Amino acid sequence: MAELTAKQRMEIPRNEMPAQDAKVRAGNYLEVALGYSEETARAEAERCLQCKKPKCVEGCPVGVRIPQFIKALREGDMAQAVAEMKIKNNLPAICGRVCPQENQCEGQCIVGKKGQPVAVGRLERFVGDYELQHRTCPLTKAAPTGKKVAVVGTGPAGLTCAVDIAREGHKVTMFESLHTPGGVLVYGIPEFRLPKGVVFGEIDYATQCLGIDIRTDYVIGRTLTLKDILEEYDAVFLGTGAGLPMFMRIPGINLNGVMSANEFLTRVNLMKGYMFPEYDTPVKIGKKVAVIGAGNVAMDSARCAYRLQAMQAKEGEKHEVHIVYRRSMEEVPARGEEVHHAEEEGVIFDLLTNPVEVIDDGKGNVKAMRCIRMELGEPDASGRRRPVEIKGSEFDMEVDTVIVALGTSPNPLVFVDADGLERTKHGTTVANLETGRTTKPKVWAGGDIVTGAATVISAMGAGKRAAADMHAFLSGNGTW
């Protein structure tokens, strides 16, 4: 193709990504978004203006070299595109699927100021998937330094830190309490949005290239404590996430049929409950489900619930899933694409609605949920308009399952025998956001354990910064 002018590039419409039909996919667990073909990817790449001062890179928490990888992609040099990508991002097939691009790279894209931004996320996914299949760019590592590093937690923060620090030649051991690595990527985010084959592909590839040892079934705080680990390792990174579910303090919250989103998603995703009894772990879902909350976790819960119902329903049987959220659509925190997909699939949104009680059927099971209508008042500290109750507007919603997706805080187990490791009143670990250093010498932390529930890419960014500082510490004079 002859070189295009900027004007011509801006005239190319954004390429849609093919997806499974909404009706069909609402009854299966296969991936919804199908990814670009090579042809479409190259056509989309033509839309990039190759800005001298790329705004998109500023929008990326890890500073992916976006213009460079897109240029290589449109020139058909995939190995180069992968190499450019991997300078900053070791897990592109994952990020391409789950990053909130509209608030990051794509939100800053100049092309997007007048029309639709370049589909950076979709291109990133294309490059990541290509690499998982072709493995053109194995990660390499420096000569062994003789130093030993422990990484606790195998979510995006831990994985990124482990990979970066191993590349510097340090010997890395990862500890994971569950039976499989991946963190939220495996137990939380469903198969239809992020296939587990992709996650394990990325993890195996990186850990095998670099000789990283992953010890599953190690619950830090129990099997080993931080104190034990510090006796054996030169440095430790804590990336144990924010896995502790919060329940609302309303009557009836402990009834049968009320569960945390974590329980529901773990049964479905980690334990493959949707394939019960082929897989051992069952997951019970009612005919009418209320999901409380409207973040990514709530969207994933609602969409999983809808699929489960569809798979279990008899011909013609009706089933419903409601998102119950106390603010309005404008404040919904989930990724745009997920809200869009959920609506398409048939999830009902009950906005400006807040639960006040879960009602018993007399046998300890959920029969209904009492809610109150809300309206938006003055802006609160977060800048969002505060929802206030409309007096006397209570009503009962008939439901048999309630899934609570109202956030999580760090799991305190890892803090056993961790004297000197300071925490905030929210249970998060105090750490320097630039370096990841905690208040305890030789201990770094990053990801959801520091920020509270956030995003995959911000966890990766924290893992990366901690690895850089850790390497400087290990190769320097070791002052804290």
Add this chain to the structure above:
Amino acid sequence: MADTAAATGYKIVQKETLSDVTKLMVIEAPQVAKKAQAGQFIIIRIDERGERVPLTIADYDKSAGTITLILQEVGKSTMQLGAMNVGDTVASFAGPLGHPTEIKNYGTVVCVGGGVGIAPIYPIARSLKEAGNYVVSIIGARNKSLLFWEEKMKAVSDELHVCTDDGSHGRKCLVTDPLKELLESKRRDVAHIWAIGPAIMMKFVALATKPFNAPTTVSLNSIMIDGTGMCGGCRVPLTEGAQFVCVDGPEFDGHKVDWNSLMSRLQFYKPEEQAAVEAYKHKCNLDIAAEKGGA
């Protein structure tokens, strides 16, 4: 992924049949044995399709690096595990989980074990005995064939009372009977009571000790998934609010537990558990038929 244990699994090194439906298994897991203490539990997962099953630690051997489990074959996973043999391996084995029992010299203590609960009460009785307590143990089961470890319990107790519901062995009574008698007689000043067994038994032990204000610790076996505090599926309502059995327990003050809620939660997945058992039995029968057909 190069971890030796996780890559090759955890080996069964010993197996004994204690009763028709009760098996003892000794499993090699040095990292768990190293830290194990009385009152804690582990999570086991048999294979790639397996569920995560919590089982209480019945004994441990730090030098051999092994954990002893006692299983009652009531569900699909316990049946499948019970059918495994020495040399076989399980895919995951995580622990020790939960808080250990607070062992110290209380004076006179009572350890009540019902049914398969005899297994976890044993290391507690032993540790309490080692700490210098006068240990009164009460063990019970529906009938003689379900009782086990009588000798072992005797060896770590100053007094042992054995009960069966049908009188086929020991005294024909419920475990709460000798307990009430002891408390009423005031022949010893009972400082603390531990009870482990079916929820209904623990409920009645707690009810029996309440009028005497005798501190009573129970070990709860709610439905778990991860066992690490991540899901809240194991939560149990206490008078001061719900707590997670896997990380806040498994031991709780028996006088504070909302037993009806706990028992209702334990029933919630019964239909699915039954379906799993039937599917498993069906599959075993098919396997046997196939073997016969092949021979």
